[in-house]
Amino acid sequence: MTLYQIILLTALGIFFLKQLVSIKKTSGKNFFRTYVWLILTFAGATVIADPRLTAVLAQKFGIGRGTDIVVYTVIGWLFYKMYRADQQISKQQEQLNKLVSRMALKDTNEQK
């Protein structure tokens, strides 16, 4: 195993532990999220430990090179995250609108 692989695996391990702490803080014992992160970390660790696996996987999906499948997956994931972030911002904007509007209307009622 090269030094580069050891650094990446260590970073992945630290990232996974950080996610576990974050899940515990925000949602208590959320097994689903824990398993999702466990699977993702395991998949990442496998690919880092044996990069040739990406080529096998890429061939199964009809993509030429192993690195391409990683790039495509990351792009897809980023798009999904952007979509989710946009939805969340819209939702919060709407809640803020309702709050500010209700406060304005409440002030008028109190003025009566």
Next chain:
Amino acid sequence: MKLALVVIPAYNEDSQIEPLLGQIKEITDIDIVVVNDGSTDKTLEVCKNLNVKCLSHLINLGYGAAVRTGFAYAKKHPNYKYIVTMDGDGQHTVDQLKLLLEECKKNQLDLIVGRRVRKEQMPISRKAINALADLFFWALSGKYFVDTQSGLKAIRLNSLYDLELNSVDYELCTEILLKYSKKKCKIGWVDIEALYSEYSLNKPVKQRVINALSMVINLLKIST
């Protein structure tokens, strides 16, 4: 029952709103509500001095959000036949308001829009944005209207109750038209002159190209 409630969304309009409010107050059968959209100037004080009802947003949300607050107020006070939206920067006049209400009463309309057809004073950039907005409206609804972005509108209050609006900014004008045309409501138009004072031309209006793009995206979200 009174004829109309005029909703005026205002953001830092203290220098322009006073004469407008004074003129509208002279018309009997009409009430005014100003939605002060987080102004940092004396808009609120001007309203208080003129004894005009003012709803204040704690922060600046945008044109659409301010109009929606005005609509929410109107729904809680159903003693009006029509709700009129008017800009607070002096772009619309009391004569135009009277004309709008006359046409609305005469033709028993659900919605009437003041169509800015005489655009000598309108800057080219705004003409272009408005033309694109009209085209976009046509693409979404299949109907072509001139000046879908006009802020001067009268709406029959009864038709507003089952209308859910989501726009926060200027796209609200298009959203109202879109939803009324889908509901197959009776929509009418009156031709008005586009008035642009030095003040309104120099105002840092958000109607820039980048905002036009965000309007398009928001409208796509709303209509899908």
